Amino acid sequence: MRKLVTAAASAAFIFTTFAMPAQADNHSAQIAEGKSIYLSKKRGNCISCHQISDPDANQAGNQGPPIVAMKQRFPDKRTLRAQIWDATRNNPLTIMPPLGKHWILSEEEIDAVVEYVYQF
Amino acid sequence: MKIKTGLMLGAALLTAGIVQAADSGFDLETVNPEADRKALQAYFKERFPKAEIEDYVNGIYAVDAPSREQWEALEEFPPYEFDIEEGERLFNTPFANGKGYADCFENGGIGIRHNYPYWNKEQGTVKTLEMEINECRENNGEKPLRWSKGDISRISAYMAWTSRDMPINIQVPKDDPRALAAYLDGKKFYYTKRGQLNLSCANCHLQGSNIRVRADIPGPMLGQTTHWPVFRSKWGEMGTLHRRYKGCHRDSRSRPDQPQSETFRNLEYFQSYMNNGLVSNGPGSRK
Numbered sequence: 001m002r003k004l005v006t007a008a009a010s011a012a013f014i015f016t017t018f019a020m021p022a023q024a025d026n027h028s029a030q031i032a033e034g035k036s037i038y039l040s041k042k043r044g045n046c047i048s049c050h051q052i053s054d055p056d057a058n059q060a061g062n063q064g065p066p067i068v069a070m071k072q073r074f075p076d077k078r079t080l081r082a083q084i085w086d087a088t089r090n091n092p093l094t095i096m097p098p099l100g101k102h103w104i105l106s107e108e109e110i111d112a113v114v115e116y117v118y119q120f
Numbered sequence: 121m122k123i124k125t126g127l128m129l130g131a132a133l134l135t136a137g138i139v140q141a142a143d144s145g146f147d148l149e150t151v152n153p154e155a156d157r158k159a160l161q162a163y164f165k166e167r168f169p170k171a172e173i174e175d176y177v178n179g180i181y182a183v184d185a186p187s188r189e190q191w192e193a194l195e196e197f198p199p200y201e202f203d204i205e206e207g208e209r210l211f212n213t214p215f216a217n218g219k220g221y222a223d224c225f226e227n228g229g230i231g232i233r234h235n236y237p238y239w240n241k242e243q244g245t246v247k248t249l250e251m252e253i254n255e256c257r258e259n260n261g262e263k264p265l266r267w268s269k270g271d272i273s274r275i276s277a278y279m280a281w282t283s284r285d286m287p288i289n290i291q292v293p294k295d296d297p298r299a300l301a302a303y304l305d306g307k308k309f310y311y312t313k314r315g316q317l318n319l320s321c322a323n324c325h326l327q328g329s330n331i332r333v334r335a336d337i338p339g340p341m342l343g344q345t346t347h348w349p350v351f352r353s354k355w356g357e358m359g360t361l362h363r364r365y366k367g368c369h370r371d372s373r374s375r376p377d378q379p380q381s382e383t384f385r386n387l388e389y390f391q392s393y394m395n396n397g398l399v400s401n402g403p404g405s406r407k
Contacts, residue, residue, distance in 0.1 A: 048334035061332035088318065095328055097317040104316060 027115070034116025037109050044105055044113050049096065052120055063095055067120050074118075081114050146311075151304045153292050153393050160394055164342050168330070176343030177401045183330045184337055187407065200277060200351040200403045203358045207278030210271055215260045221275065224256035233283035234400035237389050239292065239299040246302050246385040250276055250360055267379035268366070273349040273358035280348070280402030288346060288400055290393040306390025309383060310341075315372030324368075345391045347404030354407065361388060 037044040039057060046052075049063035074080035083090065085100030099105045105113070143159040144152035161173055168183045175182040181191045211229065214220045222228040236249040253275055254264040265272040292299050310321045324338040331337070348361040355363075362379035365387065369376035377383045 045334075059335045061334045061336075063328055063331050063333055093323075093327070095319065095323040097319070102316050102318060 030112045031116050031119070033109070034112035034114070037105065037113045038116055043109065044099060046113065046117075052117070054120070067117050070118050070120055077114060077118060080118065081110060084110055084114060146304070146308060148297070148301060148304060151300065151307065153300075153303055156307065157394050157396060160342055161397070163326070164340055168340075173342075174398065176340060177346040177395075177398050179343060179347070179404075179406065180330065180337055180339030182343065183340060187337065191405070191407070194353075194405055198351075199353075199405050200358060203274045203277050203351065204281050204403065207274035207276070207281075210275050211278050215257070215262050217260050219260050221253065221256055224252065224259070229279055230282045231286060233280045233402065234286040234288045235290075237385060237392055238290070239296065239302065239389070241293070241296050241299075244298055245382065246389045248380065248385055248388060249279065250362070251380055251385070267360065268363035269355070269357060269359045273360050276349050276360065277358060277403035280400065283400045283402075285399045285401070288392065288395045288398055290389070290396055292393060302386045303390050303393060305383070306386035306388070309387050310390060315369075315374030317371075317373045319372040321368065341391075341394070343395060343398055345388060346395050346398050346400060347402045349402065350404045350406050352406050358403065 035054065035056070038046045038052070038054075041048070046067075047057050047060045049061045051057070051060040051062060051066040053068070070080065074083075086098040087094045087096035088098050088101075097104060100107070100110050144150055144155040164171070164176065165173065171182045178188075178191075181188040211221050222230075226232055233249060237246050239245075240247045250267065250272055253272060254267075258264055265275075292303050313320045313323070322341065324333065325341040325344065328338050329340040345361060348364075349358050350361075350364070351358050352364075360379065362384050365384050366376045366379060
């Protein structure tokens with residue numbers, strides 16, 4: 001099922017690439033940026049707590065749930081963004097840092113990491 | 121991205137619904153050390169039913185089998201052995217005035233580690249073993265040692281060694297309300313979220329204990345102070361408990377307190393009280 005979703009998504013992606021090259025380029029750059037934020041200790045460091053099925057994400061921690069089925073679980077992307085911006089809104093005791101609220105990431109960086117995880 | 125370190129973000133004290141274990145409250149009217157201690161043991165009994173309470177003196181190795189194997193191999197030739205010997209030599213070397221450490225402590229400093237830290241009524245403060253080692257030096261005209269590592273950790277290691285297996289015995293005397301206030305201060309510190317990452321000690325060592333943060337596994341809160349000082353592979357040498365406090369405090373991206381600050385001494389007082397019922401087993405070795 002996941003494979004299928006990914007395949008469909010990348011087909012759509014290729015399609016848009018051809019249809020609107022400028023915008024699509026921008027989007028893949030944003031996703032690459034999001035990935036770097038996800039993996040980097042100095043930036044989001046999401047990997048220290050969340051597994052994700054990206055081959056470059058090794059030795060991920062498991063303090064938080066694995067990043068899977070994001071589209072199904074967050075049909076509204078804004079809910080996902082809000083979770084990342086300030087996880088304490090949902091759970092004041094959470095170990096997840098409030099990445100937006102505490103200026104750990106900029107607004108653009110949060111957008112980028114949202115786009116990156118939304119593929120999984 | 122901008123203001124990374126040294127950022128003092130308002131630390132929110134979690135009163136309601138704290139992470140299950142600390143049950144007696146966060147004000148002088150309700151706080152009860154004995155109730156806290158029992159609640160903490162009960163929490164870990166339920167969380168890791170297979171681990172024996174006595175085994176929590178071994179930190180993460182009480183609950184994580186793979187890292188325990190590595191650690192047992194390490195302990196076959198304990199990396200702190202040399203430091204104990206050196207600590208004994210330093211302990212028995214007289215000061216310029218002919219006196220020595222043995223003159224400063226009860227029972228000549230032997231077999232007393234498990235009573236530290238303690239509430240000192242005359243001075244109205246928590247006294248740690250390292251603090252009294254340096255006071256002993258200064259009272260005898262010697263320069264104090266640096267707090268975090270080096271000779272102070274060796275002397276402390278030797279003194280801990282002479283107290284191995286003695287039951288930890290921390291008192292919060294009822295005849296001085298300031299003692300309970302110091303305990304409470306340490307307890308609040310442990311549960312308060314702070315720093316840019318908004319993390320409390322309890323986030324990692326209670327909620328998050330034995331769950332991976334990347335490849336690191338925070339050990340349980342219970343038993344965290346029984347075995348200091350520690351020879352830590354990452355440091356490649358001995359260090360004191362307050363050195364470790366500083367590192368973990370920094371991990372929340374706060375500006376860390378300094379070793380032997382009142383905050384860290386109160387924290388040690390609270391944490392050591394939690395370990396009553398366990399034995400003193402310093403010095404230790406850790407990854």
